[in-house]
Amino acid sequence: MHSLQAHSTEALLNKVPEITLTFWVIKVLATTVGETAADFLNFNLGIGLTNTSWLMAALFAVALVAQMRTRQLSQSLYWLVVVLVSVVGTLVTDNLVDNFGVSLTLLTPVFAVALLATFGIWFAREKTLSMHHIDTTSREGWYWLAILLTFALGTAAGDLVAETMQLGYLNSTLLFAAAIGLVAIARYGFKLGAVAAFWVAYILTRPLGASFGDLLSQPVSHGGLGWGTVGTSAVFLGAILALVVFLGMRGRVRPA
Numbered sequence: 001m002h003s004l005q006a007h008s009t010e011a012l013l014n015k016v017p018e019i020t021l022t023f024w025v026i027k028v029l030a031t032t033v034g035e036t037a038a039d040f041l042n043f044n045l046g047i048g049l050t051n052t053s054w055l056m057a058a059l060f061a062v063a064l065v066a067q068m069r070t071r072q073l074s075q076s077l078y079w080l081v082v083v084l085v086s087v088v089g090t091l092v093t094d095n096l097v098d099n100f101g102v103s104l105t106l107l108t109p110v111f112a113v114a115l116l117a118t119f120g121i122w123f124a125r126e127k128t129l130s131m132h133h134i135d136t137t138s139r140e141g142w143y144w145l146a147i148l149l150t151f152a153l154g155t156a157a158g159d160l161v162a163e164t165m166q167l168g169y170l171n172s173t174l175l176f177a178a179a180i181g182l183v184a185i186a187r188y189g190f191k192l193g194a195v196a197a198f199w200v201a202y203i204l205t206r207p208l209g210a211s212f213g214d215l216l217s218q219p220v221s222h223g224g225l226g227w228g229t230v231g232t233s234a235v236f237l238g239a240i241l242a243l244v245v246f247l248g249m250r251g252r253v254r255p256a
Helices: 002-011 021-044 049-069 075-098 104-126 137-164 169-189 194-217 228-253
Strands: none
Touching (some): 021 049, 021 075, 021 137, 075 104, 075 137, 075 194, 104 137, 169 194
8 A cells, every 4th residue: 555655646746847047048048959959950960851850750759758658857858858849849840831831920820829729628638737737647748749839839930030020030039038028027027827927938938049049050141140050059958968967966965
């Protein structure tokens, strides 16, 4: 009986990290890597969009299965999945635009509707969208589907603003940063619900990171700073690794 109770308790542990400033920093870094790594594999290594998409989808599937099979939070595995879903979400949008000719003006609202539908079905089935209660296989499945759609939507929205609307990478970065600032004001100044604030901010950090990644990696002649996809990806992956190691070490010394 004691072992059965212990097993049930373990199965109910939340599998999303604590939502802190470190969480959001890693999220933006992962988002930027999603943009630059996809471009690096596609263009710099010459793998091509289709082959890159299949490769990253396979890696994402393997990591996601491993994540779903764990019974409690693993910081390193969780953030590995986030980095990979960032790349895959970017590639989903890039494939629809480049290979199938879907315009960003159409794709952005389509992804928005798909995400809202996902939230609606998820809430109807689970009665919660809380990031603090990703404690069943069903909820975790809905969680990762929503995350994938936020990355695809964010990629489309970021490209729409920066390129189609010709706002530029710097102005796009500032625009989405300001939008996230408004969410923070709504949360702490006007008592916007924590769950709603989380998901709105999560969606907005994707175009923020994508615009910031393009700003750093694109040539100066195209409005960027010329770091290149290799340099940008390496710096941000290093920062992600350092922060994840920090979180892992802090978790070991924290009292039970």
